[in-house]
Amino acid sequence: MAAPQRSRRAGKALIARRNLVGLVATQAAALLLPRLSTAQRFTASSISQAAQDARREVGRLGQRADNMLRHVIEAGPEREAEAVGRFQNEQGPLARELAVVLNRQVSEDDWLLIVPTRELDLVLAMQPLAIRIAPTSDMVENALKEPLVQIEPLPGDTADDVLLTLVLDILSVKRRVALFEVLRNDRLLAAAVRDAVAAVKARRFGLAVLELERVMRAITLPGIVTAISENLGKEAAPNLYNTLVVRFVPFIGWTYFTALLLATIYYNRDTTATVLR
Numbered sequence: 001m002a003a004p005q006r007s008r009r010a011g012k013a014l015i016a017r018r019n020l021v022g023l024v025a026t027q028a029a030a031l032l033l034p035r036l037s038t039a040q041r042f043t044a045s046s047i048s049q050a051a052q053d054a055r056r057e058v059g060r061l062g063q064r065a066d067n068m069l070r071h072v073i074e075a076g077p078e079r080e081a082e083a084v085g086r087f088q089n090e091q092g093p094l095a096r097e098l099a100v101v102l103n104r105q106v107s108e109d110d111w112l113l114i115v116p117t118r119e120l121d122l123v124l125a126m127q128p129l130a131i132r133i134a135p136t137s138d139m140v141e142n143a144l145k146e147p148l149v150q151i152e153p154l155p156g157d158t159a160d161d162v163l164l165t166l167v168l169d170i171l172s173v174k175r176r177v178a179l180f181e182v183l184r185n186d187r188l189l190a191a192a193v194r195d196a197v198a199a200v201k202a203r204r205f206g207l208a209v210l211e212l213e214r215v216m217r218a219i220t221l222p223g224i225v226t227a228i229s230e231n232l233g234k235e236a237a238p239n240l241y242n243t244l245v246v247r248f249v250p251f252i253g254w255t256y257f258t259a260l261l262l263a264t265i266y267y268n269r270d271t272t273a274t275v276l277r
Contacts, residue, residue, distance in 0.1 A: 051113045054106035058114055061098050062252035068094065069209065069259040072266075076205040080266035084148070087263040091256065095140045098248050102134035115250050122220060123250045126241050135246040143246040148267045159197045159275040160190070166264055167215060172239045179231035189218040200265060200276055212261045213254045220244070 068090045075083035102111065111134055115123050123133055135143075149169040153162050164183060168175055183189055196211035218224065220240075229237045244250070247257040269277070 047113060048107070048110060050106045051110035054101055054110070055114050057101045057105070058098065058251050061094060061101070062255065064094055065248075065252050065255040065259070069255050069262075072259050072262050073205045073209060076262065076266060077203050080269055084263045084266050087259055088148075091260070092144050094256070095144060095246075095248070096137070098251070099135060099137045099140045102251065103136060108134070111250075116253060119250050119253060122244070125220075125222060125225070126245075126250075129238050129241065131238060131241045131245065133245055133250045135242075135248070139242070139246050148264050150268055150271065152271055153275055157275060159201065160184070160193045162272050162275050163197050163200070163215075163265075164193050166268065167219065167261065170261065170264060171219075171243050173228055173236060174232055176231055179228065182227045182231070183219070183224065186218070186224060188221070189215065189224065192218050197276070205262060208265075209258045209262060212258045216254055216257065216261075 072083045072087050192214035199208035
């Protein structure tokens with residue numbers, strides 16, 4: 001008879017513990033409820049129809065940018081001039097259509113709803129400088145008129161120096177000795193540049209694109225942007241960000257911009273042959 005009594009006492013204790021856990025969980029939920037109720041939630045009814053349509057259109061155009069980049073990669077090993085020409089021909093319609101979607105079809109107040117989460121840190125870094133995260137049509141047209149950057153390596157330049165110089169020129173960042181040393185000695189940036197150079201030399205251009213995105217993510221980190229501003233003046237950071245904005249990085253990611261980088265590398269193959277081949 002003792003065993004059943006012990007079993008009943010154990011059962012009562014278990015029920016009591018369960019009740020206590022339930023009470024604690026209820027109290028915790030009650031404490032969290034005010035926070036959850038004030039959190040901003042987006043639903044199909046709270047996001048404007050225009051913003052939803054714009055997100056779809058930007059996504060469709062982002063896929064076109066992916067295709068453009070793939071064409072530039074595929075043509076590179078044997079037909080670099082053709083790849084450059086194809087990029088120059090395809091970027092215009094893509095950029096103009098993106099500008100129309102973002103400037104005419106959706107309110108500026110809804111732009112952040114279209115920004116992918118991967119690029120939010122970049123966009124938020126621009127906000128203190130009041131950067132317009134979608135380019136105007138005039139900004140797009142001016143960018144399309146600009147020729148591809150062409151450089152001549154300096155005596156003593158390594159392959160890493162040449163690639164970094166190309167990136168800085170595209171970003172309208174002047175190559176000054178003090179700044180260049182800061183960039184060359186940044187661990188994350190230097191590693192990305194080194195790996196991008198290795199891929200370019202091996203003519204593995206698909207891999208090179210991945211490494212070039214690493215380069216761009218490193219060079220746009222707050223510490224690097226601050227170093228650029230300190231060395232070149234307060235306009236350097238807005239100029240850098242506007243170069244990214246006009247290639248729609250905040251909305252479609254780095255696809256368009258890395259296509260530009262790769263086309264520029266092809267364009268400079270002869271002048272950089274001594275170090276990048």
